[in-house]
Amino acid sequence: MSLDTERDRFIEENGLLFEKLGVTRMSGRILGYLMVAEKENVSFNELTEALKASKSSISTNLKMLLQIGFVKPLTLPGERKTYYMLSPDMDWRAYFAQRLEMINIMNNMFKKGLSLRPSKEDNAAKWLREASEFYDFIIEEFPAMLRRWEEKSKQSGR
Amino acid sequence: MSLDTERDRFIEENGLLFEKLGVTRMSGRILGYLMVAEKENVSFNELTEALKASKSSISTNLKMLLQIGFVKPLTLPGERKTYYMLSPDMDWRAYFAQRLEMINIMNNMFKKGLSLRPSKEDNAAKWLREASEFYDFIIEEFPAMLRRWEEKSKQSGR
C-alpha cells in the first residue's frame, strides 16, 4: 500500500472514478498509469509490477481498454513483448457518439412505456412523452455538435 | 416469478437497464412500474405487492428516485398513506445538466494527469491535451444546447 507520490494517488483516484462510472477499478488504474508514466510505451510486465496486480487482471482489463480504443499496442522488431500506449489517434468523437447508444436505449424504453400505458392522457403519460421528446432532441442535436467539434479541431489541428 | 404480461417484462427490462446504468435494479423496476401502472398515483404498499419486494428495498429505492427528482410524493387530505407518481414537473434539462458534472470530473483528471506527466511533449501528453480539449468543448457547448431545448419546448409547450 504505497500512496507516496502524487502520481500513485492520481492512479488510485482514477481507479475509483472508473469504478463510479461502472467500469473496473483496475482499468482505471491502468489508464491512470499510462497517463502519468515516465515513458509513453509501457510493457505488460511493467503494469503488473507498478500496479501490484496479477497478470490475469492486467490481461483482462488491458483487453477492455484496447477494445474501447483508449489504448493501442505497439510491437517492435526484434522484441517479443508488446508495449501499450494511449491511442495516438484516439477518436473522441466516435467514442462519444457510441455512448449515445445508451441514450437511445433509454429513449426506446420511454416510448415502449408509453405504448404499454393504459391511459395516454394522464400525468404519467405526459412524463413519458416529455422524456422521449427531450431524448429525441438530444439524439438529434448531438451529431451537429460533433460536427462542430470536427470543424474546430481541424482549424487548430493543422 | 411471473413474466406473464408485457408490462411485467417491461418492468424487469427497465430494472436491468438501470442496473447497467449503475443504479439499482429495484429503482428501475419501481420507475418501470410507475410508467405502465393502471393509475398514475401508486401507494407504497402497491409497489411492494406488485414488485414482490421488501418494504425496506422499496423504501430505500423510492427515496433515491425522489432525490433524483424522477418521482414526487402526493398526499391526500383524510388519507394516511403517501402516493407516488412520476414527477409532473420533471426538469429534464436540470437532470441532464447535472450529469455534466461527471464529464467535468473526467476532464479534471485529464488536466491533472497532464500536469503530473513528466514529458509534456510526447504522445501521451498529446492524448491528454486532446481529451481535455474535447471535454472542454462538450462542457462549453452543452448549455447552449439545453437553451435551444428550452426554446423549442416553450414553443410547442404552450
Add this chain to the structure above:
DNA sequence: TTTTTGGTTCGGTCAAGACTGAACAAAACG
C-alpha cells in the same frame, strides 16, 4: 528438443452492496 518469455484462460476466493426480515417509530384511530 528443452527452456524461457510473454501472455491467456480458468477455477476459486473475497468484498461490495442490493435486498430481506425483523425490530422500531410515529401518527391516527378505537
Add this chain to the structure above:
DNA sequence: CGTTTTGTTCAGTCTTGACCGAACCAAAAA
C-alpha cells in the same frame, strides 16, 4: 390507553463480479 397503519432503519444474507494464482499455451531462444 392499546391497536393499526405506514413506513424507516439496521443487522444479516446472498449474489455478483473483480481480482488472484496456477495451469496452460505459443513463439522464440538456446
